Amino acid sequence: MKRTKKILLYVLMGFLLVIFSLLLLLTGERQEVKRKSISVIVDNSTSNRWTALKEGMEAAAKDYNLRLNYVSTVKLWSVTAELEMAAREMESGADGLILQMYASEGIGEKLEEIVPRDQCVLLETDITPEEYYQTVGPDNRKLGGVLAGQIRADYGESLQGKRVGIFCGNTGELSIRQRIQGLKEGLEDSEIQVVWELHEMGRTPDEAAENDCWETGADIVISLENDMTERAVDYLAENQDMLNQCKLYGIGNSEKVMYYLDRGFIRKLVVPNDFYMGYQSVEELAKKLEYRGESHKNIYTGYLVIDRTNLYDETNQKMLFPIVQ
Structure with a gap:
């Protein structure tokens, strides 16, 4: 009799463990579904000049539980074409956009028809009038x-x-x-x-x-x-x-x-410190998406002055070639 009770107890414990594991799995899946998605549009997206930027973005996306979508682009020749890309991303369900604009003149109102200011961050260049959208990049x-x-x-x-x-x-x-x-x-x-x-x-x-x-x-x-x-x-x-x-x-x-x-x-x-620019752009947009109405204050990222004498300095190498572990 005691042996039968022990067997039943073990079976019950195993059953509860399975149920608990399934609940954790389902919760994780629901959390995965709830991850916000950010689309990134930059000029010539496959260029290795964006390597450090993307690594910074990936680090921030991991910290803020976001999903990044890098839109495939070649050389951007038209502001109209870029705005059409942005519109398609928003229509496809992107929660926010990070954009490097092809041109800066007179596009603020057109851009706002596509994506509100609290769902967008610009890279490197502001648009006129300045500070209409938040910009992250060098001075x-x-x-x-x-x-x-x-x-x-x-x-x-x-x-x-x-x-x-x-x-x-x-x-x-x-x-x-x-x-x-x-x-x-x-x-x-x-x-x-x-x-x-x-x-x-x-x-x-x-x-x-x-x-x-x-x-x-x-x-x-x-x-x-x-x-x-x-x-x-x-x-x-x-x-x-x-x-x-x-x-x-x-x-x-x-x-x-x-x-x-x-x-x-x-x-x-x-x-320019592209790793920091990438991290900060995702971080700023994450705050906007979470709290709505975050400050539109522009953020200036740093830079290095490099020549042959200091190219291989350890500190410089860490900024020039960062690796996200």
Whole structure:
């Protein structure tokens, strides 16, 4: 009799354990269903310049129990096309969007028809009027100023009379115009001679115009965004005699530009902290989705100034090549 009771007790305990396990499993599934989804739209989404950004986003998504969807894109050529992508994501059930806007002019009202401000964060560039949507990214005017400061520090008094060329990038973005402003303010009264500037507005790269710039010549070439910096080192790799004729200074954050910095193609590189930008953008949007009506205050992320002497410093390596465990 006692043995029978023990068997029944063991059977009951096993049954309860199974029920408890099933309840935990079902609860976990329900929690999985409730995870909010964030869609991310950036220019040329497969570019390795976004590696650190994505790692930062993944770290924040894990911390805040969010699901990320990276929308597959090539080079963004049209603000209309980008807004259509954003609309499709919201219609497909995205709870929020993180966007790197192709252009900044006059799109605030159009964007708000698609996604409310408390469901969206912008990367790198604000839209006009400024602070209409929250932006997470570097202080772009400061980046331009820092680059100018590095040039002045390297050349000192000998900067006077130097011929300078500027690869500006897509000046449809407010961020690029801010970088140009900071650069020119930083070089003011230096008595340099700007012999050419290349502005693109996001169109297909004009190789003929780029070649004309190089053939015009310059003692110092400045590139204000990653893609332009990559194209500059591509040209120098094919025309290495130019390395003795000019010095390249740039803004960039891809493995490619780090490689060419290490090889001596780039004199100084200003590197935005993309890991932090990725983490903060997801964190800010998580707060908006949770509490609705969070502050729209812009958040400025940091940067590094890298050259061949400090590229492999441990602290710099951690920021340049972060790995999410």
